[in-house]
Amino acid sequence: GESVGLHLPTLSVQEGDNSIINCAYSNSASDYFIWYKQESGKGPQFIIDIRSNMDKRQGQRVTVLLNKTVKHLSLQIAATQPGDSAVYFCAEEGGGFKTIFGAGTRLFVKA
């Protein structure tokens, strides 16, 4: 499949453990944040989003935390499964179609 990043930060977790993937965003005016998952050979897939008026949002097995004070975003995946192995990246939006995508973190899940 396509190489989405040869030198990405990597996180390796045991199946069943929780995973935490971090992202530092750049623009303090950004007001909308999204996490995407990208599997090898596929396009990025929307996982969960959060707006700046919230600091936590939960989905199915995923939670996003937003800390605007330090411009930090995290994605928590509960009970990580082999199918969660992928590259995860965050995106920030501050309006005007200026979406900034992070380079991503590669998650390996060990069976």
Place this chain on the structure above:
Amino acid sequence: DAGITQSPRHKVTETGTPVTLRCHQTENHRYMYWYRQDPGHGLRLIHYSYGVKDTDKGEVSDGYSVSRSKTEDFLLTLESATSSQTSVYFCAISESNGQTTYGYTFGSGTRLTVV
């Protein structure tokens, strides 16, 4: 990816030749985008469209042009391909509240190699 298809999936072309990539959506979304993805970089916006015949440049638009003659189709053209345009190209669609999107739906990508 449901509702959005890109063609071709893979292409090898020679330096100096024109290349056109196609994106087709069935979601009737107003906004369409072309991004490129390279190792060590996040997705970078090439061009986007906010309606039929309404397009604008992104951060890496040099050497690329786009056209949108119908809501469902967004074409990306490399007028004269160069090796620096070897990349994976993604089309995306979204809706918007006028200030931010509601997130993107991406196509499966086109891997373009310029030799």
